[in-house]
Amino acid sequence: MILRIIEFLVKIFCNIIFRIKVIGEENLPSEGSCMVCANHQSNWDPVILILFLKRKVHFMAKSELFNNAFLRKLLTDEGVIPIKRGAADIQAIKSAMGVLKNGEVLGMFPTGTRTKGMGGAEAKKGAALIASRTGTNVVPIYINASYKIFSTITINIGRKIDLSDINGKKLTADELEDLSLEIYEKIKELAD
DSSP: OHHHHHHHHHHHHHHHHSEEEEEOGGGSOSSSOEEEEEOOOSTHHHHHHHHHSSSOEEEEEEGGGGGSHHHHHHHHHTTOEEEOTTSOOHHHHHHHHHHHHTTOEEEEOTTSSOOSSSSSOOOOSHHHHHHHHHTOOEEEEEEEOOOOTTOEEEEEEOOOBOOGGGTTOOOOHHHHHHHHHHHHHHHHHTTO
């Protein structure tokens, strides 16, 4: 109940200080599992996606955010999965795959960290690994935002990348890298 009140208040706040515009909402499946992969330039990105996408999104976030008791409670209630950065966090990967096996939506930022612009960012293999092991469709999203007061935030949702043909296949390191690049390229295309 408290979580819903917080979400409601934050959404009102966001609607007051930003102009939120969602394009391609029909590209996000209304049911079944999928992974949304977006560019990541601000701490606002996951908040905006959680509040303004039509489905609940379970994001992965660095485990350090869970050190604060209040934030840990809020993130846990929101379904956020803690992940240890710089290590192969098997438990986090299993939790993420569990979200998808339950027919829900997993949210990831392929770069794994915030980056300004799309040019210098490098996609990591985590999203590709989870998507390939589960065969889950990936929905690319580009967030166009400066996050300045009264500016417009555009959430551009692209067409799904169908990965059903590689469901459960263990990809080589090169194949994972290629898939990571493909996902990131689809996000970049939405920026144009």
